[in-house]
Amino acid sequence: xxxxxxxxxxLSVPEGAIASLNCTYSDRGSQSFFWYRQYSGKSPELIMFIxxxxxxxxxxxxxxxxxxxxxxxxxxxxxxxxxxxxxxxAVALTDSWGKLQFGAGTQVVVTP
Amino acid sequence: xxxxxxxxxxxxMGMTNKKSxxxxxxxxxxxxxxxxxxxxxxxxxxxxxxxxKLSINESVPSRFxxxxxxxxxxxxxxxxxxxxDSALYLCASSQGRINTQYFGPGTRxxxx
Numbered sequence: 001x002x003x004x005x006x007x008x009x010x011l012s013v014p015e016g017a018i019a020s021l022n023c024t025y026s027d028r029g030s031q032s033f034f035w036y037r038q039y040s041g042k043s044p045e046l047i048m049f050i051x052x053x054x055x056x057x058x059x060x061x062x063x064x065x066x067x068x069x070x071x072x073x074x075x076x077x078x079x080x081x082x083x084x085x086x087x088x089x090a091v092a093l094t095d096s097w098g099k100l101q102f103g104a105g106t107q108v109v110v111t112p
Numbered sequence: 113x114x115x116x117x118x119x120x121x122x123x124x125m126g127m128t129n130k131k132s133x134x135x136x137x138x139x140x141x142x143x144x145x146x147x148x149x150x151x152x153x154x155x156x157x158x159x160x161x162x163x164x165k166l167s168i169n170e171s172v173p174s175r176f177x178x179x180x181x182x183x184x185x186x187x188x189x190x191x192x193x194x195x196x197d198s199a200l201y202l203c204a205s206s207q208g209r210i211n212t213q214y215f216g217p218g219t220r221x222x223x224x
Contacts, residue, residue: 034212043202043215044155088154090213099168100213102154 002027004091006103013083013110019076021106023089026070032092033065033072034100037085044088048074079110115139116216118203124222127193133219135186135203143167144186145213146178147202155202155215161186193223 003026013019021035032051036044048063050056050072056063062075072091076083089103116137125131135144143162147155160168161180169178175197177189186203200220204213 032211036215041220043200043218046212046214049212099157099160105154 002091002093002101004089004101004103006087006089006106008104009107009109011106011108013076013079013108015079015081015110015112017079019079019083019108019110021074021076021087021089021108023072023074023103024070025072025089025091025101027091027093027095027101028070029094030091031094033063034090034092035061035063035072035074036088036090037083038088038105039085047087076108079108081110081112084108084110116203116205116214118201118216118219120219121217122220122222124224125190125193126224127195129193130189130191132190133188133201133203133221135188135216136184137205137214137216138184139205139207139214140183141205141207141214142183143206143208143211144180145204145206146186146188147204147215148197149200149202149218159188190221193221195223197221198223 034049035047038044050063050065060077064073086105088105090100146158149155159178164180179187200218202218203216206213
């Protein structure tokens with residue numbers, strides 16, 4: 001069973017601080033990694049995707065990938081109350097057409 | 113434009129009813145997905161369609177019947193559901209098998 005692990009949280013972050021979310025995965029051949037944000041009662045919204053080792057920045061968000069360690073992370077800089085949501089890490093599995101393996105999600109709470 | 117639309121937004125049905133959920137995308141994506149999501153859990157894949165053909169059925173009970181009439185439309189036909197089938201049903205689409213999946217807003221289904 002291919003697994004994706006995330007800390008469930010809640011991760012409490014003061015407004016303006018950096019939120020750091022971590023994700024590990026077991027499918028060593030995986031090449032595509034995604035972070036989705038999901039507000040309560042809403043559908044997942046794509047935040048970032050990353051395919052190559054290293055960092056990828058988009059606005060206040062930075063995704064980091066280390067395939068050797070099977071580790072992907074998401075940093076949220078200058079956290080805002082509107083960032084309070086559940087963040088889902090998803091990994092495209094190599095042996096199953098189109099299947100994303102999701103982590104359980106990390107709940108982030110940004111406190112004013 | 114990365115819009116996937118779903119109708120209806122909410123659906124309440126009895127265990128003997130037959131209803132359908134609809135999903136539409138106009139991004140030219142060739143893969144479409146149905147997911148089921150229970151509260152505080154990640155999305156759970158149900159079906160994958162690739163080029164209008166069913167590629168993956170994750171051992172979903174036959175009371176759920178998917179249909180892909182054309183490359184832009186995806187339906188999920190529901191019959192004789194159980195109360196435990198109450199959940200948020202999400203449709204997603206992607207360009208190809210390892211490309212980013214974009215989610216629709218979901219249909220909140222309640223089975224009485």
